[in-house]
Amino acid sequence: MTDLIKLRGVNKYYGTYHALRDIDLTIRAGEFFSLLGPSGCGKTTLLRVIAGFEGVSAGTVMISDRDMANVPPNQRPTNMVFQSYAIFPHLTVAENVAFGLRKRSDIAKSARAGLVEEALEMVGLGGYGKRAAHALSGGQRQRVALARALILKPKVLLLDEPLSALDKKMREHMQVELIRLQRHVGITFILVTHDQEEALVMSDRIAVMFAGEIGQMDDPETLYRRPKSRRVAEFIGKMNFLPGQVVALSGTDAKADVATGAGQAPGTVPPNRTNRLLTDLMDKIAPGTDTTEDTETPADTAPAPELMTVEIAGLGTAQISVDQAPEGAKLGDAAVGIRPETLAILFEGESPKRHECPGVVDEVVYYGDMTYYDVRIKDVPQPLTIAMKNLIGRPVLEVGATCRVAWDDRALVLF
Amino acid sequence: MSLRVYAIAYLIFLYAPIVLLPLFAFNDATIIAFPLSGFTTEWFSALKTNGSLHGALTNSLIIAGCTAVFSTLLGMCAARAAAMSHFPGKGGITGFVMLPLVLPEIIVAVSLLVILRQVLGLDLGNWTIIMAHVLICTPFSIAILNGAFGNLDPSMEEAALDLGESRWSAFRLVTLPLVMPGIISSMLISFTISLDEFIIAFFLTGSDPTLPVYIWGLLRFPAQLPVVMALGTILVALSIILLTIAELFRRRGIKRSGAKDTGGFL
Numbered sequence: 001m002t003d004l005i006k007l008r009g010v011n012k013y014y015g016t017y018h019a020l021r022d023i024d025l026t027i028r029a030g031e032f033f034s035l036l037g038p039s040g041c042g043k044t045t046l047l048r049v050i051a052g053f054e055g056v057s058a059g060t061v062m063i064s065d066r067d068m069a070n071v072p073p074n075q076r077p078t079n080m081v082f083q084s085y086a087i088f089p090h091l092t093v094a095e096n097v098a099f100g101l102r103k104r105s106d107i108a109k110s111a112r113a114g115l116v117e118e119a120l121e122m123v124g125l126g127g128y129g130k131r132a133a134h135a136l137s138g139g140q141r142q143r144v145a146l147a148r149a150l151i152l153k154p155k156v157l158l159l160d161e162p163l164s165a166l167d168k169k170m171r172e173h174m175q176v177e178l179i180r181l182q183r184h185v186g187i188t189f190i191l192v193t194h195d196q197e198e199a200l201v202m203s204d205r206i207a208v209m210f211a212g213e214i215g216q217m218d219d220p221e222t223l224y225r226r227p228k229s230r231r232v233a234e235f236i237g238k239m240n241f242l243p244g245q246v247v248a249l250s251g252t253d254a255k256a257d258v259a260t261g262a263g264q265a266p267g268t269v270p271p272n273r274t275n276r277l278l279t280d281l282m283d284k285i286a287p288g289t290d291t292t293e294d295t296e297t298p299a300d301t302a303p304a305p306e307l308m309t310v311e312i313a314g315l316g317t318a319q320i321s322v323d324q325a326p327e328g329a330k331l332g333d334a335a336v337g338i339r340p341e342t343l344a345i346l347f348e349g350e351s352p353k354r355h356e357c358p359g360v361v362d363e364v365v366y367y368g369d370m371t372y373y374d375v376r377i378k379d380v381p382q383p384l385t386i387a388m389k390n391l392i393g394r395p396v397l398e399v400g401a402t403c404r405v406a407w408d409d410r411a412l413v414l415f
Numbered sequence: 416m417s418l419r420v421y422a423i424a425y426l427i428f429l430y431a432p433i434v435l436l437p438l439f440a441f442n443d444a445t446i447i448a449f450p451l452s453g454f455t456t457e458w459f460s461a462l463k464t465n466g467s468l469h470g471a472l473t474n475s476l477i478i479a480g481c482t483a484v485f486s487t488l489l490g491m492c493a494a495r496a497a498a499m500s501h502f503p504g505k506g507g508i509t510g511f512v513m514l515p516l517v518l519p520e521i522i523v524a525v526s527l528l529v530i531l532r533q534v535l536g537l538d539l540g541n542w543t544i545i546m547a548h549v550l551i552c553t554p555f556s557i558a559i560l561n562g563a564f565g566n567l568d569p570s571m572e573e574a575a576l577d578l579g580e581s582r583w584s585a586f587r588l589v590t591l592p593l594v595m596p597g598i599i600s601s602m603l604i605s606f607t608i609s610l611d612e613f614i615i616a617f618f619l620t621g622s623d624p625t626l627p628v629y630i631w632g633l634l635r636f637p638a639q640l641p642v643v644m645a646l647g648t649i650l651v652a653l654s655i656i657l658l659t660i661a662e663l664f665r666r667r668g669i670k671r672s673g674a675k676d677t678g679g680f681l
Contacts, residue, residue: 053573074579086574090592100578148578
């Protein structure tokens, strides 16, 4: 894939407020890229910088190897779907979609009506052309905004929180539609969102932003399984943090197979590929097809050069690979992160795991497909959140029930 | 119950004098007093043939028309800036621009007279009245247009820009149609205010009076009083019609932009 958008050392100040700090970013052609972060992190500002609505205080923005410094938004090969959709209420749906064609002398006037209908068909609004735009529902407005941008076949489509105004069902439906649409048209999509699930589901790559900086830029799986900092780990998905202590570092001659070794991964494993996320999402929309436990993901095949021995409060001793300590392997205090779905409650008849400890259920949150338990474990300062799939025949425990909690070395992340 | 009585009494107190106006305009007597003696349209006919009245009316219409256009243009600039830009001291500046709304007109009139005559040495005429009327009408225009521009989604113009239009054509194709009801409403209200305005016109008028100044002149001749009543009737009717149209346009504009009505002048 060729590089389409290159941002180098981009800084943006509003007065003394430093909105973007040294942003370096490369987005490839045909990629579905997401800018993810809490509100006020600068993700929308960055999108508006790419669109040309905001200038940069320092740095360069290149699109297709062309410096965008003095190129106004109406001459950039980008189009935007606004958070409010910005559908022109005084025009019809067809006039809205055809709006961008006004300045396109390369498209014959006679061909325009056909293009408009084609674009409306593409977003599932065929035959809606004559309707008044102000009478449309939220979901329809969004489709019109998409058609209006895509009819111009831009190199880049910028989406500013396009799904935040929709209800949950509609949002999940549109997520799938957007992915399909992006594959269909092959245009680079840049999505701004504060919803980490949305970003994980839809993106090829995600840049997580905090306070004007990019905290981590990776594909969804890496981002989820190997967050580079505690900030990222806390923002993406749920994570339990326990106090721990690194008591020993050992070289390659140590028992390398401990980290990569056998042993069933407890509970559910994090989804590992975008297309898998897509099928998961489709399952959510049409549930009832998947009742079996996810199969084991292949263990890391990369050789572990070094191991760390960590004492975890309440859980015991773990041996983990230095890969699992993104902020560096060093002796002393550390925070140990564990995702809720990598922990498991062992039900009757289930064989004992490598690591196991007794606990008491403190809180039960039932989601239908999943149940989230908060489990108190002796010497662990806070109850651990554990996510369990509600498989056939598996009971939902009650508050106060005692249980066995299993955990795995390979699921730990050290900060 | 007592509240209802109060409301009715209040409305009578407010509108009875205005109701008396047409009553005496059609009364067949030169003395303004009850009992009414008979029906006549004589006073309205007298208006038709009065040459100096026509001159005053023409003056007033020119002044009101120019005032409507200029104050609305200024109001558009101010309302757009208030709604879409952020700059230091914005709140203070907006408050300052709205000040003439509450400034006593007599003070505006006297100070303008001093400045125009003594300081600048200008001759008084229609243009001096237009300037003064623009000064007092602009706050009204801003108040109306603030609603129109404030309800506008700032992304609208950006969307047009993003779709290839220039700044000006984005404004013309998207913003202007959406605020048009507000513009019409603002022009009608400025027009009405300028047409009715007396104090400033009285101070700044040159040799050709405006209609209210002319009417004031007529009051010195008791025999002309019924004619003034007839003229007043026409002006009241005209004002009510214009203000109603203005309000209809304002409401239509708010409905079109899909926002909630937060009240207006009517």
